[in-house]
Amino acid sequence: MKGRVSAYDVAKLAKVSQSTVSRVLNNYPHVRKETRQRVHDAINTLGFSPDEIARSLASKKTNTIGLIVEDISNSFYAETAHIILREAQKYDYEVIIIDAETDENSFERAISTLNGKRVDGIIVASTRMDNQKVKEFYDKGFPIIFYNRRIYGIEESHYVEVDNKLGAKMAVNHLVENKHRKIAFISGPTIYSTFYQRFEGYKEAVQDNGLEYDESLIYKGEVSYDQVFQFALNLMRDEDRPTAFFASTDQMALAIMDAAARSGRHIPFDVSVIGFDDIEIASNPYISLSTISQRKREMAVLTLQKLLSLINSDDSNDEPNKITLEPELIIRKTTGVNNQ
């Protein structure tokens, strides 16, 4: 990669100083039209494009943001990333995606890598509630915003989430309206705010509807296809089995549907299943999963915009952004009236 042309080369050819080149590059107003033209010509004939690294060093802005996800191959994150990437492009921001585990060490490494790269801000799409590593960054006024999952106990934190508790209630209420009284709940680890809140919603809805809260109907272990499948399979084979399953994620709902098929239960005649997230495949006619929509696009776009406004506002003393969107019940074909 030798022979890179620099702003000096352009300057020489256009018979101006390098500062002037910089000025036209940055669209400074007070440049004579004629010189501006000369510089542009020189830029074109030399095929010059500025070195963003040098630019960043001088300006202390990289026009790059970081996005931390847990697993980009997971549809939820993939769809989120797509929206954020395309949206960021509009504002001339690039994004470095870090695909990392959610434990404190991995998270710290991710954050400090991004900090090292001098990103202008970070979107954290997957964190645990007890994450405290982020504190010092907030104290420094570094723009960080949480998407979907958020942390607890840090007042200054910014986040955009969906009302998970409400969403869970909507799901349970939908099932109750269909005469289900014995509803299993499949959750991931409640160390994540999403699962925690959804679990709260489930419990409240169970109480509100006068149902019996039964520990044996609850799964809150790892988000593992096989484990959820096994758990559901056991329940399906039970004499006194639940007539409906509420899964905390669509991904888990798929495992439950699998277990239903395996045990010969027909959905929705023998058993109803409802998920959470509304990932793309949920609307596939072979899946047609009833679910609670996260309104991903709105969430993602809003998150990016808030981050950019955090980046571009000098007074970091404004109120923290704490945004909670309303979820939406989407009824497809995996839920029906209980007829046991």
Next chain:
Amino acid sequence: MKGRVSAYDVAKLAKVSQSTVSRVLNNYPHVRKETRQRVHDAINTLGFSPDEIARSLASKKTNTIGLIVEDISNSFYAETAHIILREAQKYDYEVIIIDAETDENSFERAISTLNGKRVDGIIVASTRMDNQKVKEFYDKGFPIIFYNRRIYGIEESHYVEVDNKLGAKMAVNHLVENKHRKIAFISGPTIYSTFYQRFEGYKEAVQDNGLEYDESLIYKGEVSYDQVFQFALNLMRDEDRPTAFFASTDQMALAIMDAAARSGRHIPFDVSVIGFDDIEIASNPYISLSTISQRKREMAVLTLQKLLSLINSDDSNDEPNKITLEPELIIRKTTGVNNQ
């Protein structure tokens, strides 16, 4: 973001020069153990982490690569990105993902953005065959490698692909072995090497097996769910309909399955469907799509490793990497014996 601590601050505290700080940072051998320790102590007490931007400017290496995809929310790219991100992490590389259209303008913008950011190399996961914009970068010796889809007509180009022609033949042969003689082919635009090669494979296999080549059974338009759905639906309703569909991507196969369901055709009894890619959902029990596997993980890992070796080898005169992996036939439940 004030109060950043620099290598100078560390130097002062450790009572050494900033150069020495740089030396221990880069693990230079000739530093006295004792001073090295002092520097490390200073680094820790100050919580110093080097500014990678400044580092990049001075060293002309960013430890960042670019990944250009067409749509990260597409499972194929999402799964690819996951593998590449995780693998790159191991070598201390970060990755900037650009989600862009494949037309020349978008591509050029993407490349020049990445070039501006001084990435050390680029993986292009989605290009059209006729792409020529990349030529000048090759001439400069800039490391670029194509993944999955490649360009034609540039001898120096590096790529890792699967043998698409062979894969297509395997698919058709599998159907023929199941006594299908009338096989529809659903392709995307043949301006992409993947679709082009698969189409070639289809045609050859049709000929090799003595089948009749029938234009009315061929779709090679946009990769649009709705359009493919419509095309398939029309064929399904045909009196003299094909008994099998070979889709150039799993995504398209899903649309075909949808059309089958809509028209009351039972898979695989009335009609067989086989895809290409083996995306994750293909193995879902409700889909269980027969398909041709791309061996995505191998491809992705290999691509990254080749890129890194291009980056780290000074003599750019080695042979271009032209790697073609063998695809694999995966038989699931959407293909069966023709019994018409």
Next chain:
DNA sequence: TTGTATGCGTTATCAC
């Protein structure tokens, strides 16, 4: 309106 000079935070090349 334009040029000069300095700085951004490192690495790298010299000296010593």
Next chain:
DNA sequence: GTGATAACGCATACAA
């Protein structure tokens, strides 16, 4: 082994 000092390629305050 270690310390000055010059790049790296720009932005920017200050002069003119």
